Amino acid sequence: MEIAKSNMNGHQNVIVMRHGDRLDHCQPLWVSTAERPWDPPLVHDGKVRAFQTGQRIRSQVGFPIHRVIVSPFLRCIQTAAEVIAGLSAVDLDHNAMSSKDMPSIDNSKFKVVIEFGLCEMLNTTAIKSEVAPEDGKFEFKISDLQAMFPEGTFDINVDMAYKELPQWGESAEGFRERYVNTLKVLADKYPSDNLLLVTHWAGVGTILNKYFKDATKYIVTYCGSVELRRQVLKNNESEEFEVVTSHGVAFKDNKVPIHGVIFT
Template sequence: MESAKPNMDIIGGHQNVIVMRHGDRIDDFEPLWVSTAERPWDPPLLHDGKVRAFQTGQRIRSQVGFPIHRVVVSPFLRCIQTAAEVVAALSAVDLDHNALSSKEVPSIDNSKLKVAIEYGLCEILSTVAIKSEVAPKDGKFDFNFSDLEAMFPQGTVDPNVDMAYKELPQWGESVEGFKDRYVNTLKVLADKYPSENLLLVTHWGGVSATLYKYFKDATKYLVDYCGSVELRRQILNSDGFGESVEFEVVTSHGVSFKDHKVPIHGPLLTQSPI
């Protein structure tokens, strides 16, 4: 596949990546749903989760100050539905900006937004995130990509994308294994599209693993539904990045932490009650 062409929205500036958790999942609010579900390990969103996801897309469009060029999403249904709502909000012709912010809304073009599914952003495939009695008995998690891609607005799915991870992890992946997977997926995707701003829609583990890379003293990160962390790195030239260029955490939304040994100053994160 050809490398991404330079995009004048960020050349000479920065590449931005937002790593975001999915919206409100049904089994967290309706425990009996699992007992009758055909795929109890793959819950959909509640209606409120879809609303939260759409509103998050509105916030991103009106407040972050840069366009999103590409949305990359875990194949789990709750992430697909979240990404579909966010894409709809980012692509909407008209928004009630007065209800979103009292500040002047920047003129941002998301009309060429592209979407792709990525195995590397999938849920933690172990009992850390999925109860053994809910997981497939044979350890195989199946996804129908045609059905999932049909949930996105017409023309947004990029059919020519090669995934960073060609296969799902094996059931029973270790803690270090899933942390490394999330961090490596972010790096591979960012390097693959250095002239694009990315939105990665994933799970709690994906957002927290990203934060652990930068703030290792935290015992645990708490990530709300649609909680996110925004990263940025400087572009050195139109062809790519130097070895020394690293992402920095710019801000976060819906994220808190417990038992942090070294205080983090500024508006990035807030100490949660213990």
């Protein structure tokens, strides 16, 4: 089935979302025995949160998602898979807790792509030196990550915006530039598609900082997100994105939510 386009009104929508609850933050001792301590999976509650986020997006945002573009880190891959399950349930059951409770899904509505440009900050701000690979090389087996998504959803014919991972020790300025550039490249590549970008705290924070320069620190909860929209003209020229709303995001100092969204 061909993916339905919703952007006939000339607008493109992009949701930039943080991953769900990660295991090492819930069980700190996990890293002492983990084979890949820098790449934790989600805990069960994180999967539930991600699935329910997919349900919320489907029922509340008012536009369909056409492409899900995701960081290669396991916590983001698992988050995206659960969100897709919540988004694509044929008979939406609001009491379902995670994808295992929802056997009936329609996989024809989405295309999924892994994107190195959305990966975690590769420096000691985000990944402690004692858990990072000793040689500074973060390796991912893309075929294994592809297999975590429902059959028929992964788009194997799409090149990444960033074909290589950043070098370990990237600068703060470098990662901010990377996130902003990745958003622009992906949005321009798919101007008629609404996108869901599943990334890390720094990805959501960077996008916030771009549009709210007077607020330097934010609370971004697990699966917290920012919704952007821009006008796309017939010749594929486009206006600048604007922040429409957010979910699970607030200013750190006073807990005031972005654009009036209730922070919980």
